Amino acid sequence: MSLPASQYSVLDAQRIERVDDNTFRCYVHTFKFFAIEVCPVLLVRVEEQPNGCCIKLLSCKLEGSPIVVAQNEKFDASMVNRVSCNIKESNLSVAELTSDTVIEVSIDIPFAFRPIPVQAIESTGTQILEQILRITLPRFMAQLVKDYQAWASGDTSRQPLGTGEI
16 A cells, blocks of 8 residues: 555556556446446546555546437536555554545536436436445455555566456
8 A cells, every 4th residue: 555656556457547657547337227328437646645545536527328428518526535554453464455435426407307306316326326336446445455465475567457357
């Protein structure tokens, strides 16, 4: 956790690309809703902190079906994910890896959807974000552990882990 972001492995070369030393573009996961496809593309910056790092969302764009892409100007998202590693005092050889994430999204509801109650739209959006987090955070944390194990065994190549399979 004390490595500078410039030395990070991108973990999954199929979903993450390095933009500069501290900035990464992440292609989350393509979701299908009936005939509509959505793939959030996040631009994030990693800031080193004591015992970990802070991952901040710089921008979020939607790729996929034309109706989805048309929504890019109608929403704004912010996210901060603090990842930390803490040594347990009761057992100095055991470390706990934690991730604390806060996401906020605001949207302009298109005219065609205004008859739908705002609560129903918010509920759907919340469920989508929860699904994204249920998929991506455990995957990210598992990849981080796997990368650490490779590094701890002497592999300092910082190469991506490959196919994205865990």
